[in-house]
Amino acid sequence: MNRWFPTLMCSALLYGTQAGAINVGAITSIIIPAQSVIAKEVINTVDDARLVSLKVERISSPMEGGKVIPMESKQEVMTTPSNLILPGKGKEVFRVFYAGPKDDKERYYRLVWNDNPVSEEGLSKTRKAASATTSATISTILVVTPRQEKFDYQYRDGVVYNIGNSSFRVVAFGPCKQPKTSEEKSKGCRERYYVMPGLGVHLKFVDINHQKLSVGIWHNEDYINVK
Structure with a gap:
């Protein structure tokens, strides 16, 4: 083999992450060929209720410089729920489903978690003052390995x-x-x-x-x- 492969050092992608008030677990999640769904447990680490929403973007690469690219269909990746109110110190499971092509191509997605404070009326509110429980956005990575996989x-x-x-x-x-x-x-x-x-x-x-x-x-x- 004469071709040089660039070094990929991404140990930081493998660990848990917490920002604002919620903890969304591992930064990198993988759906292997035998799977079509993964479960992501989200934990509210503070006493106040939080509004948590999840959006999925397809990206060209999980590495720095990866760009958002179009999904091949609206049903390629689906989540349930898409948002919920998480009570103080509570936890809930979000499920992410892959229903895209079953070919030999690996695909990458960005899971964008939005975490907002909730008023007594149950509505999301915006705060200008900085604090540990203001609005926050966390991005994690989803890797869908090829349905027709060649490991080597x-x-x-x-x-x-x-x-x-x-x-x-x-x-x-x-x-x-x-x-x-x-x-x-x-x-x-x-x-x-x-x-x-x-x-x-x-x-x-x-x-x-x-x-x-x-x-x-x-x-x-x-x-x-x-x-």
């Missing part, structure tokens, strides 16, 4: 390449290449990445030549040992 990868010289048509997660741990603290010397380093089709990730912190190095891939619900 290559590992060479500390680089994991995604040569299939669906994204996967790379995890690596082992002795650090250049340990900077006593903890790194004793416990080693860990790396986590999200790798899209046609890209590769270069392990930066672990010692790729050490015999205790472990590199693996999480594909759907399966763990594949790479090294």
Whole structure:
């Protein structure tokens, strides 16, 4: 393989997020080929009721620079509910359904969560003064892997390449290449990445030549040992 795949370092996409008053869980959600729906639990972290709404946009890429592009149909991605009033300290489940094409193409969507305070009359209100419970917008990512999936990868010289048509997660741990603290010397380093089709990730912190190095891939619900 002579072609160089750009490094994709997106560990931040994998974790939970909270802004304003609500917590919407993991930033990246994935619908695998065997699924058509996912559930997203939303938690109100404050004592006041909140109006929570959800909008879905299709995007060209989940990475920085991704642009909003048209859906192929109005029913491509649907949600229920589209909005609700969440009582103080309450939680509710939003469900996101994929009913788009069943082909070999991976698709990406932005889930836009709007969180607004609710008046005693149950209506959303706007506040100009900044506070922890004013209106907030949170964006998370939905990845729909191809319904006709081809999973494939290559590992060479500390680089994991995604040569299939669906994204996967790379995890690596082992002795650090250049340990900077006593903890790194004793416990080693860990790396986590999200790798899209046609890209590769270069392990930066672990010692790729050490015999205790472990590199693996999480594909759907399966763990594949790479090294």
